[in-house]
Amino acid sequence: MPQSAASPVILLDGGTGRELMRIGAPFQQPEWSALALIEAPEYVSRVHQSYVDAGADVITTNTYAVVPFHIGEERFAARGAEWAALAGSLAREVADAAPRKVAVAGSLPPVCGSYRPDLVDIARARPILAVLVAALTPYVDHWQAETLSSLSEAELVGELVAPTGKPLWLSFTLDDGHPGAEPRLRSGESVTDAARLAQRLGARAILFNCSQPEVMADAVRAARAASDLRIGVYANAFPPQDPDAEANAQLCDIRADLDPAGYAAFARAWRDAGATILGGCCGIGPEHIAALRALAA
Template sequence: MSDLNTILTQQPFLLIDGGMGQELIRRGVSDKSALWSAQALIDDPSLVLDVHRDYVTAGADLLITNTYSTNGNRLREMELGDQVEPMNRMAGVLAQQAASEADRPVLVAGSLPPLNGSYRPEETLPYEEMVELYREMVGHLTPYVDLYLCETMSTADEGRAAAEAATESGKATWVSWTLRDDDSARLRSGERIIDAVQTLGDLPVEAMLFNCSFPEAMTAAMPALASLDERRGRHFGAYANGFTEIPEDWTLWDGVANLEARRDLDPAAYCQQAQRWYEAGARLIGGCCEVGPDHIAALAAWRESLKVAA
């Protein structure tokens, strides 16, 4: 178990950090690199540390490692296979350093991402191949993290494969699925939420979330997750993105230059969506791509208002 329950005895909800990749781009990292956020681990790791620190200052209780683009499948395809271990370990060290500098307990989650592209369920690898690739990441990250976050999972099997490798470490494990950007309450694969939850089987998953979809899609799906008997008392939550859309033919190999940020999702508007998640029972709340330190600070301020009201 992580220290999740301890934090939730002190706070109305655990505050997850915001997006890393798009925040790094705002700070000068190329938006054309297929490495996306991982490019900073090569060019200027201090930028990654600065982003982590800014999220701590904003009020985050949980930092996510900058390992979204450091899986072995991606790095080997880019002829960077010799960098799998050093890049993952560096990302772990940077998040751990920022957490250790905080004046309060801050957890570190090891990000286990999609292995063959985001939002592309048709591109997922065979199950056993996914498990082995996730085990590779877990082997490098475990010394630096408090828990694992299997994030942006587009299919039920993808979520289970990541969770299988993560739970083998003995660390707490959370699974987060990405949803279709509509009110269907379905994964990008078209699978129902209940199917994704049931596919986890008896794996000791501590929490379940949605991430990297429109906040409105998460608002529509939250009651479905909250009401599932199969949730078995696990905590749940969400951290949405702020993109205008994800083009049908887009892949991370193209870089992110053609992905645009919404203009109607400032910190106040994002908080309004998060309030709906909280009202549905979500106790794990944060942000993903295009949700930055200002958004997290606004969520922290709202959280303080909840404590005062109580």
């Protein structure tokens, strides 16, 4: 799917965890967004519907926290596949009921802790991701591996989803502590190498998520120079985190400048740099996605 200046913009949804909390769903650590799936899945459907109503072309399965890191080893072993399948079915039902075409992205998270390339353990991650892939395959239109902080995670995902025959989108989280520097993943590996790997793995798109809006445009330009893949961005709305921080370890304050209009201004710059997939991550809600709708026209 080569991209060009004429490529239409695909609009993603926004963050799920904070939106669940905002509407009153069961929400606490360590389960994070998985708690609503476990205890009150109707709230998950409500969040999906809110993003469809805002104009999203893609909604993402609520499987980011359906891993032992969040729900524990015993619960994952006993019911992880069941809950992942439930997440897939909830998204599928909302997408199929939409008055226009809405795709379902199967979220495949970093298994060993977000933002922590030093904790990546491919041998441990393999069987966990395999459970998610098997459970989600009947429901999703494409795979969206999210918040990848290293190239090795992307390679593993590429291997595991290849037999499904469904398109793969790879989304990396960036070192966002040094705006203006050469864009790199949190592992220190370059965006250029990430884009080349994505192309080699046969991915349809490379994206950047859960990082500061300020670092995204440079990453888009680097990816565009290194590949002909579609490029996407869905940034977060909280301040930069310490290098040893874990995403979702705590609720961070939301930046005051990233209201819907402020976020849309960043998104316009990403589009101008070459991004043709736009959405939001942590702290970005339906009102932000509605503000991006004009960019996708």
